[in-house]
Amino acid sequence: xxxxxxxxxxxxxxxxxxxxxxxxxxxxxxxxxxxxxxxxxxxxxxxxxxxxxxxxxxxxxxxxxxxxxxxxxxxxxxxxxxxxxxxxxxxxxxxxxxxxxxxxxxxxxxxxxxxxxxxxxxxxxxxxxxxxxxxxx
Numbered sequence: 001x002x003x004x005x006x007x008x009x010x011x012x013x014x015x016x017x018x019x020x021x022x023x024x025x026x027x028x029x030x031x032x033x034x035x036x037x038x039x040x041x042x043x044x045x046x047x048x049x050x051x052x053x054x055x056x057x058x059x060x061x062x063x064x065x066x067x068x069x070x071x072x073x074x075x076x077x078x079x080x081x082x083x084x085x086x087x088x089x090x091x092x093x094x095x096x097x098x099x100x101x102x103x104x105x106x107x108x109x110x111x112x113x114x115x116x117x118x119x120x121x122x123x124x125x126x127x128x129x130x131x132x133x134x135x136x137x
Contacts, residue, residue, distance in 0.1 A: 021096065022077025026069045026127040028103050033125045036062045036100045040127075047094045048074055048131055065127070070095070073131045089133060097130035 029036075039062040043051035052070060055063045078090050103124035110118045 020077065020080055020133060022073040022075070022080060022093070022131045024069050024073035024076055024129050026065060026125075026129075029065055029125050029127065030122065031062055031065065031125055032123040033100045033102045035060070036066075036125050036127055039063050039066055040098045040100060043070075043095050044098055045095060047092075047134070049091075051095050066129070069127060069129050070131075073129045077131050077133075092134050093131045094134050095129065096132040097128070099128055101126045101128075 039055070039058060039060050042054050042058065043066070046054065048070065052067065055067045055070065074090065074093060077093060081090065103126045105124065106122040108120040108122060110120050112118050
């Protein structure tokens with residue numbers, strides 16, 4: 001029984017690996033990863049039309065970057081579909097993965113009283129967004 005489950009799991013992983021997807025990256029964006037993560041949590045798992053509507057109506061600075069990134073991921077999925085003739089329905093896409101990693105931190109100095117200097121950390125982010133076709137059941 002365990003062997004059958006393991007084989008089924010391996011087959012599912014192989015199918016997911018070969019499944020058509022659109023992937024887009026946004027690197028070195030000058031916004032803190034903590035602020036981007038708040039907006040990413042709103043769209044994770046949603047279909048692309050709903051995610052786009054959420055992003056356009058969210059009053060956060062990160063949503064501007066993510067709208068552009070989502071459009072890019074959908075366009076990449078369409079391009080991959082046309083290139084390989086996979087027969088993918090682009091209206092059936094959803095946000096499968098989205099995550100943010102910290103990029104390099106820019107270190108600046110703020111002069112303070114009595115000749116002291118305080119450090120200012122200007123954080124950057126690397127954002128990854130993956131859209132996949134929702135499986136028909």
